[in-house]
Amino acid sequence: MKNSKIFDNNFYSTYYYSNIISNILTGDPDTIGFLSNFRENVGSSIFLPYQKESALHSFCRSVISDFLHEDMTAYDEEDWKLCKINSYFKFRPYIDNAFSVFGLNWSFDEFLEGKSNHEFSDLEEYYEEVLITGYFEEVVNRIADEVFYVIFNNRGLMNDFNELVAGNLDLYRNDNEDSDLDVSSLFTSKGTLKRAHIPQWAKNAVFHRDKGQCTFCLKEISGVLTPNSKRHYDHMVPLAEGGLNDVSNLQLLCGTCNQTKGRTRTPPSLKYIKWY
Ligand SMILES: [Zn+2]
Structure with missing residues:
Protein backbone atom coordinates (compact mmCIF):
# COMPACT_ATOMS: atom_id res chain seq x y z
CA MET A 1 0.00 0.00 0.00
CA PHE A 152 8.87 23.62 9.18
CA ASN A 153 11.71 22.65 11.51
CA ASN A 154 12.60 26.34 11.95
CA ARG A 155 10.29 27.53 14.72
CA GLY A 156 11.65 31.08 14.55
CA LEU A 157 10.65 31.30 10.90
CA MET A 158 7.23 29.76 11.65
CA ASN A 159 6.74 32.48 14.23
CA ASP A 160 7.83 35.19 11.75
CA PHE A 161 5.30 33.93 9.22
CA ASN A 162 2.47 33.90 11.74
CA GLU A 163 3.44 37.31 13.15
CA LEU A 164 3.38 38.73 9.66
CA VAL A 165 -0.11 37.42 8.96
CA ALA A 166 -1.33 38.43 12.44
CA GLY A 167 -0.13 42.00 11.90
CA ASN A 168 -2.14 42.25 8.69
CA LEU A 169 -5.27 40.25 9.51
CA ASP A 170 -7.52 43.10 8.35
CA LEU A 171 -5.66 43.36 5.05
CA TYR A 172 -6.13 39.66 4.41
CA ARG A 173 -9.86 40.04 5.11
CA ASN A 174 -10.26 43.23 3.08
CA ASP A 175 -8.32 41.90 0.10
CA ASN A 176 -10.89 39.18 -0.20
CA GLU A 177 -14.17 41.02 0.26
CA ASP A 178 -15.38 39.77 -3.13
CA SER A 179 -14.44 36.17 -2.40
CA ASP A 180 -17.20 33.54 -2.56
CA LEU A 181 -15.83 32.01 0.60
CA ASP A 182 -17.64 33.42 3.65
CA VAL A 183 -15.30 33.21 6.61
CA SER A 184 -17.18 35.56 8.95
CA SER A 185 -18.36 32.68 11.17
CA LEU A 186 -14.72 31.82 11.91
CA PHE A 187 -14.12 35.16 13.62
CA THR A 188 -14.90 36.47 17.09
CA SER A 189 -16.59 39.84 17.59
CA LYS A 190 -13.10 41.25 18.24
CA GLY A 191 -12.00 40.32 14.74
CA THR A 192 -9.66 37.49 15.70
CA LEU A 193 -10.08 33.82 14.86
CA LYS A 194 -12.07 31.50 17.09
CA ARG A 195 -10.31 28.46 18.55
CA ALA A 196 -10.64 25.41 16.30
CA HIS A 197 -10.19 21.75 17.14
CA ILE A 198 -6.59 20.65 16.44
CA PRO A 199 -6.70 17.50 14.29
CA GLN A 200 -4.54 14.52 15.22
CA TRP A 201 -2.33 14.84 12.10
CA ALA A 202 -1.35 18.38 13.11
CA LYS A 203 -0.56 17.24 16.67
CA ASN A 204 1.50 14.34 15.32
CA ALA A 205 3.50 16.64 13.05
CA VAL A 206 4.30 19.08 15.86
CA PHE A 207 4.97 16.28 18.36
CA HIS A 208 7.55 14.68 16.06
CA ARG A 209 9.12 17.97 14.96
CA ASP A 210 9.56 18.99 18.61
CA LYS A 211 10.70 15.44 19.47
CA GLY A 212 8.19 14.85 22.24
CA GLN A 213 9.83 17.52 24.39
CA CYS A 214 8.64 20.85 25.75
CA THR A 215 10.31 23.32 23.38
CA PHE A 216 10.87 25.79 26.24
CA CYS A 217 12.30 23.68 29.09
CA LEU A 218 13.11 20.49 27.08
CA LYS A 219 11.16 18.34 29.55
CA GLU A 220 10.41 14.94 28.05
CA ILE A 221 6.63 14.74 27.51
CA SER A 222 6.47 12.00 24.92
CA GLY A 223 4.73 9.60 27.30
CA VAL A 224 7.44 7.00 26.63
CA LEU A 225 9.60 7.63 29.71
CA THR A 226 7.12 9.19 32.11
CA PRO A 227 3.39 8.48 32.40
CA ASN A 228 2.38 11.96 33.61
CA SER A 229 3.25 13.99 30.62
CA LYS A 230 0.43 16.23 29.54
CA ARG A 231 1.18 17.79 26.18
CA HIS A 232 0.05 21.27 25.19
CA TYR A 233 -0.17 22.30 21.56
CA ASP A 234 0.35 26.00 22.00
CA HIS A 235 -0.32 28.73 19.41
CA MET A 236 3.00 30.59 19.03
CA VAL A 237 1.05 33.71 18.07
CA PRO A 238 -2.06 33.51 20.28
CA LEU A 239 -5.41 33.52 18.50
CA ALA A 240 -6.38 36.62 20.52
CA GLU A 241 -3.34 38.36 19.00
CA GLY A 242 -4.28 37.48 15.44
CA GLY A 243 -2.77 33.98 15.27
CA LEU A 244 -3.97 31.41 12.74
CA ASN A 245 -5.37 27.94 13.31
CA ASP A 246 -2.55 26.55 11.19
CA VAL A 247 -0.04 23.77 11.80
CA SER A 248 2.76 26.32 11.27
CA ASN A 249 1.55 28.25 14.34
CA LEU A 250 1.81 25.36 16.82
CA GLN A 251 4.54 24.32 19.24
CA LEU A 252 4.81 21.65 21.91
CA LEU A 253 4.89 22.85 25.54
CA CYS A 254 4.68 21.18 28.95
CA GLY A 255 1.93 22.21 31.38
CA THR A 256 4.17 24.49 33.45
CA CYS A 257 5.63 26.38 30.48
CA ASN A 258 2.23 26.64 28.83
CA GLN A 259 0.81 28.19 32.00
CA THR A 260 3.73 30.64 32.28
CA LYS A 261 3.42 31.67 28.66
CA GLY A 262 -0.36 32.05 28.87
CA ARG A 263 -1.67 34.20 26.07
CA THR A 264 1.45 36.26 25.70
CA ARG A 265 3.48 36.81 22.59
CA THR A 266 6.58 34.95 23.75
CA PRO A 267 9.12 34.17 21.03
CA PRO A 268 9.55 30.46 20.31
CA SER A 269 12.45 28.59 21.78
CA LEU A 270 15.60 28.40 19.66
CA LYS A 271 16.84 25.37 21.61
CA TYR A 272 17.52 22.30 19.48
CA ILE A 273 19.32 19.07 20.22
CA LYS A 274 22.39 18.33 18.12
CA TRP A 275 22.42 15.09 16.13
CA TYR A 276 25.38 13.90 18.16
ZN1 LIG B 1 8.34 23.18 29.71
Missing part, protein backbone atom coordinates in the same frame (compact mmCIF):
# COMPACT_ATOMS: atom_id res chain seq x y z
CA LYS A 2 1.21 3.48 -0.87
CA ASN A 3 2.15 5.51 2.18
CA SER A 4 1.13 9.11 1.49
CA LYS A 5 3.57 10.37 4.13
CA ILE A 6 6.58 9.17 2.14
CA PHE A 7 7.86 11.25 -0.75
CA ASP A 8 11.03 11.44 -2.82
CA ASN A 9 12.90 14.53 -1.70
CA ASN A 10 15.28 15.82 -4.38
CA PHE A 11 16.12 18.95 -2.37
CA TYR A 12 15.85 20.77 -5.68
CA SER A 13 16.88 24.43 -5.07
CA THR A 14 15.40 23.95 -1.59
CA TYR A 15 17.87 26.21 0.19
CA TYR A 16 17.68 28.88 -2.49
CA TYR A 17 13.91 29.16 -2.09
CA SER A 18 14.06 28.72 1.69
CA ASN A 19 16.44 31.66 1.84
CA ILE A 20 14.14 33.81 -0.28
CA ILE A 21 11.22 32.93 1.99
CA SER A 22 13.31 33.75 5.05
CA ASN A 23 14.29 37.13 3.56
CA ILE A 24 10.67 37.99 2.86
CA LEU A 25 9.56 36.99 6.34
CA THR A 26 12.32 38.94 8.05
CA GLY A 27 11.29 42.16 6.36
CA ASP A 28 13.49 42.63 3.28
CA PRO A 29 11.83 45.78 1.83
CA ASP A 30 12.57 44.66 -1.75
CA THR A 31 10.23 41.74 -1.33
CA ILE A 32 7.06 43.60 -0.39
CA GLY A 33 5.44 42.82 -3.76
CA PHE A 34 5.60 39.11 -3.04
CA LEU A 35 3.49 39.62 0.07
CA SER A 36 0.69 41.40 -1.78
CA ASN A 37 0.78 38.68 -4.46
CA PHE A 38 0.45 36.12 -1.69
CA ARG A 39 -2.56 37.89 -0.21
CA GLU A 40 -4.24 37.91 -3.59
CA ASN A 41 -3.39 34.26 -4.28
CA VAL A 42 -4.36 32.81 -0.92
CA GLY A 43 -7.79 34.39 -0.68
CA SER A 44 -9.88 33.97 2.45
CA SER A 45 -8.81 30.34 2.54
CA ILE A 46 -5.92 31.36 4.82
CA PHE A 47 -8.48 31.54 7.63
CA LEU A 48 -9.82 27.99 7.22
CA PRO A 49 -8.67 25.96 10.23
CA TYR A 50 -6.02 23.27 9.97
CA GLN A 51 -5.86 22.41 6.31
CA LYS A 52 -3.15 19.95 5.36
CA GLU A 53 -2.34 22.40 2.59
CA SER A 54 -1.45 24.84 5.35
CA ALA A 55 -1.23 28.63 5.13
CA LEU A 56 2.53 28.17 5.02
CA HIS A 57 2.21 25.84 2.02
CA SER A 58 0.21 28.52 0.22
CA PHE A 59 2.86 31.07 1.07
CA CYS A 60 5.67 28.84 -0.21
CA ARG A 61 3.80 28.13 -3.42
CA SER A 62 3.04 31.77 -4.07
CA VAL A 63 6.65 32.89 -3.53
CA ILE A 64 8.18 29.98 -5.47
CA SER A 65 5.78 30.52 -8.37
CA ASP A 66 6.70 34.23 -8.58
CA PHE A 67 10.44 33.56 -8.38
CA LEU A 68 10.46 30.62 -10.75
CA HIS A 69 8.60 32.73 -13.27
CA GLU A 70 11.07 35.60 -12.91
CA ASP A 71 14.12 33.32 -13.09
CA MET A 72 12.72 31.42 -16.04
CA THR A 73 12.22 34.60 -18.05
CA ALA A 74 15.48 36.29 -17.06
CA TYR A 75 17.87 33.34 -17.43
CA ASP A 76 16.26 31.99 -20.58
CA GLU A 77 16.46 35.30 -22.42
CA GLU A 78 20.14 35.63 -21.55
CA ASP A 79 20.95 32.03 -22.43
CA TRP A 80 19.08 32.26 -25.71
CA LYS A 81 21.21 35.26 -26.72
CA LEU A 82 24.37 33.38 -25.71
CA CYS A 83 23.35 30.43 -27.86
CA LYS A 84 22.86 32.62 -30.86
CA ILE A 85 26.41 33.95 -30.44
CA ASN A 86 28.07 30.65 -29.44
CA SER A 87 26.65 27.84 -31.49
CA TYR A 88 28.37 25.22 -29.28
CA PHE A 89 26.36 26.37 -26.28
CA LYS A 90 23.30 24.15 -26.08
CA PHE A 91 20.22 26.03 -24.98
CA ARG A 92 18.13 24.44 -22.26
CA PRO A 93 15.23 26.30 -20.64
CA TYR A 94 15.55 26.96 -16.91
CA ILE A 95 12.38 25.00 -16.08
CA ASP A 96 13.44 22.04 -18.24
CA ASN A 97 16.00 21.08 -15.61
CA ALA A 98 13.33 21.07 -12.91
CA PHE A 99 11.11 18.87 -15.06
CA SER A 100 13.81 16.24 -15.40
CA VAL A 101 14.68 16.32 -11.67
CA PHE A 102 11.04 15.61 -10.80
CA GLY A 103 10.67 13.04 -13.54
CA LEU A 104 8.16 15.12 -15.49
CA ASN A 105 8.65 14.18 -19.08
CA TRP A 106 8.00 17.41 -20.91
CA SER A 107 11.25 18.73 -22.33
CA PHE A 108 11.85 21.64 -24.68
CA ASP A 109 13.61 19.29 -27.12
CA GLU A 110 10.43 17.24 -27.41
CA PHE A 111 8.39 20.40 -27.88
CA LEU A 112 10.68 21.49 -30.74
CA GLU A 113 10.35 18.22 -32.64
CA GLY A 114 8.94 18.90 -36.08
CA LYS A 115 9.73 22.61 -35.95
CA SER A 116 12.34 23.61 -38.53
CA ASN A 117 13.44 27.07 -37.44
CA HIS A 118 14.14 27.46 -33.78
CA GLU A 119 13.21 30.99 -32.80
CA PHE A 120 12.66 32.78 -29.53
CA SER A 121 8.93 32.65 -30.25
CA ASP A 122 9.19 28.84 -29.89
CA LEU A 123 10.38 29.36 -26.35
CA GLU A 124 7.50 31.76 -25.67
CA GLU A 125 5.09 29.13 -27.00
CA TYR A 126 6.76 26.56 -24.77
CA TYR A 127 6.19 28.83 -21.73
CA GLU A 128 2.51 29.12 -22.61
CA GLU A 129 2.19 25.35 -22.98
CA VAL A 130 3.96 24.78 -19.68
CA LEU A 131 1.52 27.12 -17.92
CA ILE A 132 -1.64 25.79 -19.61
CA THR A 133 -0.81 22.11 -19.10
CA GLY A 134 -0.27 22.62 -15.38
CA TYR A 135 3.34 21.43 -15.52
CA PHE A 136 4.56 24.75 -14.16
CA GLU A 137 2.14 24.44 -11.23
CA GLU A 138 3.20 20.84 -10.68
CA VAL A 139 6.86 21.85 -10.41
CA VAL A 140 5.94 24.69 -8.03
CA ASN A 141 4.01 22.24 -5.83
CA ARG A 142 6.90 19.76 -5.76
CA ILE A 143 9.41 22.47 -4.82
CA ALA A 144 7.01 23.85 -2.18
CA ASP A 145 6.67 20.41 -0.55
CA GLU A 146 10.45 20.13 -0.35
CA VAL A 147 10.86 23.66 1.03
CA PHE A 148 8.11 23.06 3.62
CA TYR A 149 9.90 19.91 4.75
CA VAL A 150 13.01 21.95 5.59
CA ILE A 151 11.59 25.19 6.98
